[in-house]
Every structure is written in C-alpha cells, then in structure tokens.
Amino acid sequence: ELPKPYRRYQVGSVWRNEKPGPGRFREFTQFDADTVGSAAPSADAEILMMVRDALEKIGLGSDEFIVKVNNRKLLDGVMDAGAIAAEKRGTVLRAIDKLDRLGIDGVRLLLGKGRKDESGDFTKGAELDDGQIARIVDFVAASTGEGDPLAHVARLVEGTKIGEDGIRELDAISGIVKACGYDETRIRMDPGIIRGL
DSSP, rough: OSSSSSSEEEEEEEESSOOOBBBBBSEEEEEEEEEEOOOOOOHHHHHHHHHHHHHTTTTOOOOOEEEOOHHHHHHHHHHHTTOOOHHHHHHHHHHHHHHHHHHHHHHHHTTTEEEEETTTTTTEEEOOOOHHHHHHHHHHHHTTTOOOOHHHHHHHHHTHHHHHHHHHHHHHHHHHHHHOOTTTTTTTEEOOOOOOO
C-alpha cells in the first residue's frame, strides 16, 4: 500500500551464514539503502551518489576511493554471445569474481580446465573452449584497459538484446551521475565488478 517508488534505509547487526575469516566476522553492522518500485536509471544513480556522499561524510577523502558499478545484463549478454551453456555460467561468474585476487591469468585458468593454488588444492574450471575464454577475458579486460569500458563491452554484446539493454541502462546512469557532478574519478562504470552470487 506504500506509494512507489519507496525509499528505505536501515542500520543494524547482520550475521554471515558462512565460515568467518580475517576481516569477515560472523556478526557485523551493515547499512542498507533501497529504492523499491522503480526501474528508472535515476533510482540506481541516486543510490550510487548517496553511497559516494555517505563515505565522504564518514571521513574518507574524495581521492581515497571510487564507487564502481556494473550491470548483470552485460554479463548475460557476453555469455549469450559466446554461447556459454547455462550450467557453466555460475562457474564463469565465480571465476571473474576472483580477478582482483588471481589476476587475468588465474581467471583464464578457471575459465578453462581449472587452477591449482599454492597449497596444491585444485579448483575445477568452467571448461570453456578457447573462443569462449577469449570473449570473457576480453570482457573482463575492459575494466583494466584505457578508454571507455562501455564502448568496448558494447562491441562484445552486440546482437544480444539483454546485453544491449545493459549498455543502455549503464549509459543512462552514467549520464545522470555526470550531470550531477560525479565524474569517472568518483563513480565509474566497471564491467569487472561481479558480486552477489
């Protein structure tokens, strides 16, 4: 019965349902902010700008961090264009998510047969073919290269409706945040961001 869009926030304790580790406690405090009932890119842009402003208000310098955003539709478009089977997509996403930790070579191994770590443990890969691996690596590399990453990714998703929708949505969000004074040094569109699996 609430009018839409509905904006809400909360701060409170939350608990992980997984093994705690260094910097990943079982219980921690989390701040949530959500907009429900709007598919407009302005709703996403508003949340991104709020995150940026909130982090600056708690004391982070404007040059100490950057807010990065991606759209899952781009990933789906790249996988559609590469004819990657549905049962392999979760493994592909988990491999891409390890880019920061393993680098591009580690991701490439996880997209193929798999990877053995320093301890000798083996992680089975997605078993993609060479062309599929090249497409995914090219997609991920867009976030680390020079130039406009969205223009690069647009070529990789061309001809896929979902991928082209993702490009349009990120272009719209980018236009809104830039018009509000948040340039690429503050909020950046980054196809290498893979979270929330």
